Amino acid sequence: MPSTDASRQAATVELEHVTKVYPRTETGTPGAVNDLSLIVPAGRICVLVGPSGCGKTTSLKMVNRLIEPTSGRILIDGVDAATREVTELRRGIGYVIQSTGLFPHQTIGENVAVVPRLLGWDATRQRERTDELLQLIGLDPTRYRDRYPSQLSGGERQRVGVARALAADPPVMLMDEPFGAVDPIVRDRLQNEFLRLQEGLAKTILFVTHDIDEAIKMGDLVAVMQTGGKLAQFGPPADILADPASDFVARFVGADRGLKRLSLVRVGDLPANPAVTARPGDDVADARRRLTGSPSPYLLIVDENDRPLGWIAEDHLPATGSLQGDMASPMSPLLEPRTTLKDALSMLLDAGVQEGILVDGDGRVSGLIGLDAILAELSSPATADRARGSADRGVSS
Amino acid sequence: MIKPGWIADNLGVIAGALVDHLVLTVLAVWCGLAISLTAALLIRRLGFLRGPLTATFGILYTIPSLALFAFLVPFTGLTLVTAEIGLIGYTLLILTRNILAGLDGIPAEIRESADGMGYSGRQRFLRVDLPLALPVIFTGLRIATVTTVGLVMVTAVIGEGGLGQLMLRGFNRQFPTMIYVGFVLIIVVALVLDVLLQLVQRLLTPWAREAR
Numbered sequence: 001m002p003s004t005d006a007s008r009q010a011a012t013v014e015l016e017h018v019t020k021v022y023p024r025t026e027t028g029t030p031g032a033v034n035d036l037s038l039i040v041p042a043g044r045i046c047v048l049v050g051p052s053g054c055g056k057t058t059s060l061k062m063v064n065r066l067i068e069p070t071s072g073r074i075l076i077d078g079v080d081a082a083t084r085e086v087t088e089l090r091r092g093i094g095y096v097i098q099s100t101g102l103f104p105h106q107t108i109g110e111n112v113a114v115v116p117r118l119l120g121w122d123a124t125r126q127r128e129r130t131d132e133l134l135q136l137i138g139l140d141p142t143r144y145r146d147r148y149p150s151q152l153s154g155g156e157r158q159r160v161g162v163a164r165a166l167a168a169d170p171p172v173m174l175m176d177e178p179f180g181a182v183d184p185i186v187r188d189r190l191q192n193e194f195l196r197l198q199e200g201l202a203k204t205i206l207f208v209t210h211d212i213d214e215a216i217k218m219g220d221l222v223a224v225m226q227t228g229g230k231l232a233q234f235g236p237p238a239d240i241l242a243d244p245a246s247d248f249v250a251r252f253v254g255a256d257r258g259l260k261r262l263s264l265v266r267v268g269d270l271p272a273n274p275a276v277t278a279r280p281g282d283d284v285a286d287a288r289r290r291l292t293g294s295p296s297p298y299l300l301i302v303d304e305n306d307r308p309l310g311w312i313a314e315d316h317l318p319a320t321g322s323l324q325g326d327m328a329s330p331m332s333p334l335l336e337p338r339t340t341l342k343d344a345l346s347m348l349l350d351a352g353v354q355e356g357i358l359v360d361g362d363g364r365v366s367g368l369i370g371l372d373a374i375l376a377e378l379s380s381p382a383t384a385d386r387a388r389g390s391a392d393r394g395v396s397s
Numbered sequence: 398m399i400k401p402g403w404i405a406d407n408l409g410v411i412a413g414a415l416v417d418h419l420v421l422t423v424l425a426v427w428c429g430l431a432i433s434l435t436a437a438l439l440i441r442r443l444g445f446l447r448g449p450l451t452a453t454f455g456i457l458y459t460i461p462s463l464a465l466f467a468f469l470v471p472f473t474g475l476t477l478v479t480a481e482i483g484l485i486g487y488t489l490l491i492l493t494r495n496i497l498a499g500l501d502g503i504p505a506e507i508r509e510s511a512d513g514m515g516y517s518g519r520q521r522f523l524r525v526d527l528p529l530a531l532p533v534i535f536t537g538l539r540i541a542t543v544t545t546v547g548l549v550m551v552t553a554v555i556g557e558g559g560l561g562q563l564m565l566r567g568f569n570r571q572f573p574t575m576i577y578v579g580f581v582l583i584i585v586v587a588l589v590l591d592v593l594l595q596l597v598q599r600l601l602t603p604w605a606r607e608a609r
């Protein structure tokens with residue numbers, strides 16, 4: 001993990017009656033912010049969500065003073081941002097934007113090292129930090145360090161954008177639709193990767209999106225904003241889904257609130273069914289015996305590290321001999337404990353299967369999650385409470 | 398018609414004219430670049446200057462070169478200064494326009510992310526804006542250079558001219574060899590400078606080469 005000094009890891013961000021007024025135009029005043037007050041506790045992700053022109057990006061940019069508020073104060077760990085030297089303030093705040101804003105004339109390594117360079121780190125330290133971060137976001141430093149942004153895919157560029165924002169280990173990060181410019185599948189992967197990173201980093205993050213699903217997925221806290229720059233509701237996502245404060249919020253979160261709540265419960269919260277597994281080389285007769293006690297006629301073949309290779313049906317088992325890895329037919333989707341039920345449901349439906357394979361962080365099989373268990377959650381009144389419970393844990397801990 | 402013997406006997410004269418031509422050209426383009434950069438920076442800081450300055454450079458550009466030199470002689474005489482004032486004047490429109498186009502063409506989100514990460518104004522200009530504008534600036538620089546190589550010839554009428562001087566003397570003496578030597582070398586100079594500038598541009602903008 002890159003963070004060594006725990007005291008630098010996060011800071012509380014507090015907006016106090018922040019207002020931004022723009023000169024009135026024919027089309028109204030898009031981007032204006034009206035008396036916005038909210039507190040983001042250290043180490044939490046607060047998502048600002050709302051329709052376009054609701055002032056969410058303006059609010060974000062006031063934190064690093066790309067836009068100066070008309071009135072009100074923004075406190076970072078109790079210090080008024082307006083009193084700090086502006087370049088010094090910005091170097092202490094990570095900034096990621098939708099188009100990544102990577103500099104096309106700098107290599108990936110140079111891009112990541114932008115803030116360390118501005119802070120005057122020596123070359124060795126810059127280099128070490130860059131390699132560490134590229135590793136962290138899953139890009140091999142030796143392959144990527146000297147490439148230019150135009151040589152990377154959209155998803156890789158977004159990752160580099162995040163790495164660059166993390167470079168000087170800022171306590172606060174501002175992310176303006178950071179995953180907006182990539183296709184939905186890549187976006188989903190980037191979101192998951194980022195949430196996994198954040199578990200270790202515990203930065204204070206202000207995150208802007210217009211996508212309510214992204215807000216629910218990413219936010220410990222969600223601030224729903226409405227046109228005119230007014231805060232419509234602020235709280236944990238489960239509360240907003242369970243109890244919208246106004247018609248506007250109810251309409252904005254959509255009629256499928258129940259389904260959306262599924263994205264607040266994780267696969268790890270469900271009891272997993274045991275999987276009957278066998279390794280290539282195991283005796284077939286032995287494997288068949290193991291299946292007899294199981295409700296399912298399928299055997300899961302795993303490699304020597306317990307990573308799943310695929311299914312084989314009891315009927316397809318040869319009469320004698322030993323199991324071969326290539327006997328396994330296509331896999332079920334792999335679910336991780338932190339996969340949301342919503343994602344799990346859509347993965348199972350896409351694959352057209354009844355069960356997903358639960359794997360741990362190393363990819364080892366730890367059980368099976370059935371479609372029926374997920375659907376049971378959907379209709380269960382306990383879901384809302386469970387979702388709220390995990391959100392509350394998130395905020396108070 | 399062409400007398401190789403004359404060329405062999407007058408290599409020194411030809412080389413001198415060639416060097417003069419190069420000096421006149423490079424001096425004019427360098428000074429032009431310095432003035433244009435300053436003008437472009439002023440325009441970006443003080444927006445109201447854009448109209449007046451580009452209009453001035455535009456008018457300068459439309460004055461026929463012979464007329465301009467004739468106009469300047471009473472003030473600055475038959476000197477290098479007269480030649481350079483004219484030559485520099487003609488580079489300003491092309492260079493200023495391209496520098497501005499290069500800087501204006503930088504995507505807003507690049508500027509914003511530079512600001513957001515804590516570049517100061519000067520740091521952003523030197524490390525982000527200027528490098529990104531280089532390809533467009535170089536396009537202007539190449540056009541200005543090739544144009545100036547041709548214009549230097551005209552300064553022969555005020556006693557400068559480099560290779561143009563060689564050609565003028567050839568005309569006066571009805572001696573075609575001198576004309577052709579000057580003619581061919583001017584083309585060679587224009588081509589070589591253009592290729593050199595392209596090489597420098599490629600060295601300075603490796604990212605543009607690697608793209609796609």
